[in-house]
Amino acid sequence: MAEATEHYVTIADCKVQYLRGGKGQTVLFLHGGGGAGIWFPFFNALSEQYDVVMPEHPGFGRSDTPPWLDNVGDLSNFYFEFIKRLGLKDIHLIGNSLGGWLAADMVVRNPTPFRSLTLITAAGIHVHDVPKGDIFLWSPEQLMRNLFHNQAIPDALLKAPVNEEERRRQMKNSLTLAKLTWQPRLYDPHLQKWVHRIDIPTLIVWGDDDKLIPPPYGPAWRDLIPGATLAVIKDCGHVPHLEKTEETLAVITKHIAGVK
Amino acid sequence: MKFFMIHLMPYTHLDLDYDKKYDSAWVTLPNSYFDPKDGPALYNRFIDELVYADELGFDGICCNEHHQNAYGLMPIPGVIAGALARQTRNCKIAVLGRALPLLTYPLAVAEEYAMLDNISNGRLIAGFVRGIGAEYHSTGVNPAESHERFHEAHDLILQAWTKPGPSIYEGKYYHFNYVNTWPRVVQQPHPPIWIPSQGSSETINWASHPSRKYVYLQTFSPVEQLRHFMRLYRQQAEKYGYEAKPQQLGWATPIYVSDTDEAAVREARPHVEAFYNKFLRMPFEMLLPPGYLSLNSMAAVGEKARAGGAAQGAVKKIEDLMEKGMIICGSPDSVAQQLEHHQKEVGYGKVIAMMQFGTLPHDMTKRSMELFATKVIPKLRHIGEEEATPVVHAAE
Numbered sequence: 001m002a003e004a005t006e007h008y009v010t011i012a013d014c015k016v017q018y019l020r021g022g023k024g025q026t027v028l029f030l031h032g033g034g035g036a037g038i039w040f041p042f043f044n045a046l047s048e049q050y051d052v053v054m055p056e057h058p059g060f061g062r063s064d065t066p067p068w069l070d071n072v073g074d075l076s077n078f079y080f081e082f083i084k085r086l087g088l089k090d091i092h093l094i095g096n097s098l099g100g101w102l103a104a105d106m107v108v109r110n111p112t113p114f115r116s117l118t119l120i121t122a123a124g125i126h127v128h129d130v131p132k133g134d135i136f137l138w139s140p141e142q143l144m145r146n147l148f149h150n151q152a153i154p155d156a157l158l159k160a161p162v163n164e165e166e167r168r169r170q171m172k173n174s175l176t177l178a179k180l181t182w183q184p185r186l187y188d189p190h191l192q193k194w195v196h197r198i199d200i201p202t203l204i205v206w207g208d209d210d211k212l213i214p215p216p217y218g219p220a221w222r223d224l225i226p227g228a229t230l231a232v233i234k235d236c237g238h239v240p241h242l243e244k245t246e247e248t249l250a251v252i253t254k255h256i257a258g259v260k
Numbered sequence: 261m262k263f264f265m266i267h268l269m270p271y272t273h274l275d276l277d278y279d280k281k282y283d284s285a286w287v288t289l290p291n292s293y294f295d296p297k298d299g300p301a302l303y304n305r306f307i308d309e310l311v312y313a314d315e316l317g318f319d320g321i322c323c324n325e326h327h328q329n330a331y332g333l334m335p336i337p338g339v340i341a342g343a344l345a346r347q348t349r350n351c352k353i354a355v356l357g358r359a360l361p362l363l364t365y366p367l368a369v370a371e372e373y374a375m376l377d378n379i380s381n382g383r384l385i386a387g388f389v390r391g392i393g394a395e396y397h398s399t400g401v402n403p404a405e406s407h408e409r410f411h412e413a414h415d416l417i418l419q420a421w422t423k424p425g426p427s428i429y430e431g432k433y434y435h436f437n438y439v440n441t442w443p444r445v446v447q448q449p450h451p452p453i454w455i456p457s458q459g460s461s462e463t464i465n466w467a468s469h470p471s472r473k474y475v476y477l478q479t480f481s482p483v484e485q486l487r488h489f490m491r492l493y494r495q496q497a498e499k500y501g502y503e504a505k506p507q508q509l510g511w512a513t514p515i516y517v518s519d520t521d522e523a524a525v526r527e528a529r530p531h532v533e534a535f536y537n538k539f540l541r542m543p544f545e546m547l548l549p550p551g552y553l554s555l556n557s558m559a560a561v562g563e564k565a566r567a568g569g570a571a572q573g574a575v576k577k578i579e580d581l582m583e584k585g586m587i588i589c590g591s592p593d594s595v596a597q598q599l600e601h602h603q604k605e606v607g608y609g610k611v612i613a614m615m616q617f618g619t620l621p622h623d624m625t626k627r628s629m630e631l632f633a634t635k636v637i638p639k640l641r642h643i644g645e646e647e648a649t650p651v652v653h654a655a656e
Contacts, residue, residue, distance in 0.1 A: 065555075137288075137397065137545050171558055174550035179404035182396075182551070 022047025032097030059176030207236030325357025359391030361409035404551025483585030506609025506644035535618030592635030609644035
């Protein structure tokens with residue numbers, strides 16, 4: 001079991017936090033709209049096999065909000081600099097939700113630094129007549145509940161006290177999430193046109209009870225990316241790596257191990 | 261003082277039990293709650309009420325802009341203002357929209373206001389707002405872009421009115437190779453500009469700048485907030501090196517006048533309680549989407565609002581609303597006294613009276629307007645008349 005260490009790096013006048021733990025091939029994990037900064041059991045387990053790097057995006061949590069941040073493309077360009085600065089190579093790229101959108105956008109722009117791609121309940125595309133949940137109209141409790149299939153998890157999370165610092169981080173995350181995803185809501189019509197260019201091994205992971213980006217998005221991603229495979233996790237919501245850690249780990253490690 | 265009547269044009273026939281099924285009269289309330297048979301009479305009744313304000317000697321009448329709700333049926337306020345421009349002769353006509361950030365083509369506002377200024381022969385007051393949070397859910401415009409879009413659209417409209425065309429505008433959100441608005445505005449260099457707001461220090465710092473000296477209106481807020489933001493405007497003006505005058509400051513609030521205090525409270529009660537508890541009802545997330553306020557303002561204002569159930573929750577009673585100054589209600593004498601008392605303390609020179617609110621019927625609205633015009637306004641005319649000193653045109 002590998003503990004993570006906390007680091008800060010300044011790129012494009014923006015200081016970002018990242019956690020890093022483990023040894024082996026590099027895994028870069030790009031988080032979703034809720035932010036990062038917590039080394040959940042998923043990351044602990046992942047870092048038993050890989051060198052796991054989990055930055056907190058510009059505009060989120062402990063990282064700065066730079067004046068240049070307007071869209072997901074800005075984050076992509078930032079992360080190419082980040083990869084260069086940290087000297088990361090042969091990266092297995094994983095992204096969840098907003099982070100999945102970002103990951104797909106990066107690989108479309110330049111696949112060179114990456115060996116594989118895993119999109120977990122990724123935002124970024126649009127499927128006709130499949131309405132997404134309105135994260136910005138949900139109350140904090142509704143949001144928490146709609147992220148999970150197993151309601152015992154939000155039951156416990158909602159009881160936990162939230163301190164002032166954490167509350168402010170949540171507000172900051174929501175603001176940046178709105179900035180990046182409000183309109184068009186959670187997708188980029190120009191990304192969708194080019195995801196077919198992704199030519200590295202790609203795994204799509206979806207929860208069969210995702211209330212935010214519904215399950216039909218899984219096959220839609222799979223069909224857009226040549227050779228991609230889809231793993232649907234049973235009884236699972238929008239954050240499979242947190243709700244169904246073992247099952248999600250199993251499909252991801254198998255995917256990465258299969259990369260030639 | 262100057263007296264204006266503002267109308268929201270609510271859907272007075274709204275089934276007030278809607279909230280058993282829906283959590284707001286905005287954005288998501290199905291428009292099947294609107295019966296098409298009600299529309300024609302309702303719009304014409306409301307226009308008549310505003311025209312009557314002109315006949316009664318109000319200095320001006322105001323319409324405003326909201327989208328997809330039962331609270332106010334003026335998504336395109338210029339339609340109403342156009343009708344008023346033809347049907348009135350003396351009063352000012354204030355459009356207290358337009359919500360500039362919601363537009364992809366803000367030059368439409370330069371054009372629309374210029375048309376209204378022409379038809380009314382220079383009686384237009386140009387309101388600029390960001391729109392409330394719900395508007396961003398309704399129109400899909402990103403609330404995190406709201407401030408920047410507002411400032412760009414404002415600069416663009418001012419350019420269209422004051423810089424000989426064609427000129428070029430190149431911004432982050434708006435870009436036009438040909439800014440060349442026809443017709444030109446009647447009032448030169450441009451119509452008076454008013455900035456209605458629920459209160460924000462950023463807005464006040466901007467509106468009070470010596471190159472603008474825009475009239476700042478505090479809308480539908482407790483007296484405590486009115487006091488705070490009016491003081492802020494005056495302090496900011498002092499920092500800029502000038503004294504803010506009463507005519508730069510206005511207060512928009514519901515007003516109801518009857519023969520006695522007791523009758524006024526009894527008559528206004530169901531209608532003003534419907535206004536605040538039903539028509540204005542919305543969840544916090546609808547009222548203040550992320551990005552609509554800066555992170556600091558959200559932390560300061562937003563969280564208080566959430567904790568206090570400002571958007572919804574606690575049912576407000578008229579006694580409580582009167583105590584907070586969220587409605588001025590009483591006999592002509594006591595309404596005059598209250599307005600004078602607050603004027604002395606706060607220093608505003610414009611009263612924007614919402615004489616119709618919630619479900620208040622036509623006859624009661626008219627009677628309250630008559631009492632206000634004949635027995636309240638004359639008592640207060642002489643105070644708070646000082647106009648702003650001329651605008652300083654200098655490089656910012």
